[in-house]
Each structure stands twice: as C-alpha cells, then as structure tokens.
Amino acid sequence: MKICFVIQDCTTVGGTERATCRLASEMARRGHEVSIVSIYGVNGKCAFIINDKVGFEVLSDAKYGLQMSVFRRMIETLRSAKRLKKCRSVRKADILICQKFFAVTAGTMAGFSHKMIAGEHFPYLMYGKMLRELRNCIFKKAKRVVVLTESCAESYGKVGIETTVIPDMVSIEGREHCEEGKRIVAAGRLAYEKGFDMLVEAFARENERLKEWKVEIYGEGECRGKLEKLIHDKGMDGRIELKGNTDDIAKVFEHCSFGVVSSRFESFSLVTIEAAACGVPMVAFDCPVGPREILKDGGGLLVENGNIEALGQAIVRMANERELRLRLGKECAKIAERYSAERVCSQWEELLKK
DSSP: OEEEEEEEETTSOOHHHHHHHHHHHHHHHTTOEEEEEEEEOSSSSOSSOOOTTSEEEEOOOOOOOTTSOHHHHHHHHHHHHHHHHHOHHHHHOSEEEEESHHHHHHHHHTTOGGGEEEEOOSOGGGSOHHHHHHHHHHHTTSSEEEESSHHHHHHHHTTTOOOEEOOOOOOSOOOOOOOOSSEEEEESOSSGGGOHHHHHHHHHHTGGGOTTOEEEEEBOOTTHHHHHHHHHHTTOTTTEEEEEOOSOHHHHHHTSSEEEEOOSOOSSOHHHHHHHHTTOOEEEEOOSSSHHHHTTTSSEEEEOTTOHHHHHHHHHHHHHOHHHHHHHHHHHHHHHHHTOHHHHHHHHHHHHTO
8 A cells, every 4th residue: 555644843852743754654665655755954854763664754944833923834734735736645645644734624625535534632621712724624624633542532532532542553663671870761842731840849859858869851952041040050060961863762771760641642652652661660641642541551650730749759759769669660661552553554454454
C-alpha cells in the first residue's frame, strides 16, 4: 500500500514528529511504500533518522506559527492546500495520514478527505468552543479519525465523531536499566504545557531532602530563558540542568534513577513509554491525557494534576525508596509490550484494510 504521512513541519524536534518518523519507518519495514511530506521545513532535512526506504519531501521553506494573525494563518492554510494538490507523493498515495489539525485542514481543503486519516494528537477539551466546533466540522469529512487515548475517543464520541484509538509506539530500542548516580530525568519541549516550571518549584521546595540528587531536563523551546531564570532564582544552579536536545534518549534513561512528567496536559506522553522501554519508573501528574492510561498497570506514581507539593513529596519518596524504584521498574515491561512497534503497526494495518 502507498502511504503518505503529511505533517506541518518534520524538520523540527517534537513528540508528534518523532512518533510519525518511527511509524513511517516501521510501516516501510513491513513492505509498504511510504513517504513523509513536510508542509514546512526551514532546512529541508528531517529532524529524525528514518528508514532509507521512506521518501521525504518539504513543500515550503517558509515558517508557520501560532504567533501569526488569524488572517495570515488562513492564507498559509490555503497556500499549503495548493502545494498538497501539486505534490506527486500526495496524489499517488492510496491513503494520507495527516498528523494534527493544520495538516488535516490543508488536506481537506486540497480535496483529499476521501482518502485521509486524520491524526489527532491533543486532548479535545484543551481547545475553546469555537476551535472545537471547527475541528468537529473538519474531522467529520475525514475517512477515519485516529486518537491516542480512550479518553480522547470518549470526548469525540460525545459530539458524534467515531474514532479509532491507536497509541504511539515505543520509539526507541529499550536497554537494560543500570542506575548510576542520583539523577532524575525529564524530557520534552521547553514549553508552558510541559510544566517544567512546576518541576523546578517542586524540587526546590524539597531541596533539604534531595541534597544528593540532580535533575536533568532534555529538550529545547521558547521557555528556556524563563526556566534558566527560575532555576537561578530558586538557587538550583548546578542542581537542575537544562541539557538541550538529545538524539539518544535511551542512553539518557538507561543510567538515570527515575523520570518525572510534570505536564499541565499531554497528547499522550511519549516520554513515559520511552522511559518504560528502558525499565525506568516515572513520577507523573495525573494530567489530561496520557499518564493515567499508560501507568494503569504500574510503572510509576501518579499525583494530583498541578499539585506541586504532592509532586515534590512523590519525588522524595521515589528518591528514598530504592525497592520501590526496582518494583516499579519491573512493571515497566508490561508498558513496553503494550506499546511495541509490532502491536501498534498491526493496529494500523487493520485500520488501513477497512
């Protein structure tokens, strides 16, 4: 089958981009003819390593961002639809998998909704009423709608949109966990929704009980400056480090003690299943959506969403109880199996047959 993934910008580092590249590579490995079309891309190069059999194409070197005016975004969507119409990979594909709303909208306006699977990567209720109505209208035109979690499926079901739940797969090869030093790891884009400011606050509050421990935060983003200032103001220089992007998150996880997800909301929490693949337990906010579903069979500690005090206490507990870390780490095997490449790709192939 000829499968074309359409995404806003696959030259930038992000969870959706990483998941798309891994899925495309795995589907190519299974014998499908696969390509990735990035609507935008400043440098023209995919941000992640992909299978040699996967085609990669960038349609425009322009930039698109939410800082644009609504009018400018509308114009850019129209331009993107025209570019998709002209794109050979898109026209020749048997199925388009459009990742996130911008790509779904452009694909719909280009007239490809009859062969389009709309991939939704954010919680339904994070949007305002007007945006939810617009999404409902666009998604109803798609051949299929795929969401990452049961809670998202339930939300769309209430407005009459039938969805299929297919989670992201483990995007790294797991390695044997070998704890070295007292290191806590968090990873993700340095953005408001990831809540790294709350992690800094929680760790600083429990400083006296965590004197031998350090936090490493991997990723880049618009909040780097604010986080650097917060870390300095809290007296955490040298204790909490912003490590930048990494192209080998498995290597980071394999030697840490445990991880933390401090997000205000998540589309899924890919980092949680990546940690699980390495046998690393997590402390996580019970945010919408993702962590609760992933950790339902163990593998971590959930705390009330946004409760910084509870987060700090859970970090201290995990740091102080090695036996707890070992027990939860063993439970991670179930998570890795549930989100394995084989299992997730089989779910996609079943959907593509319909």
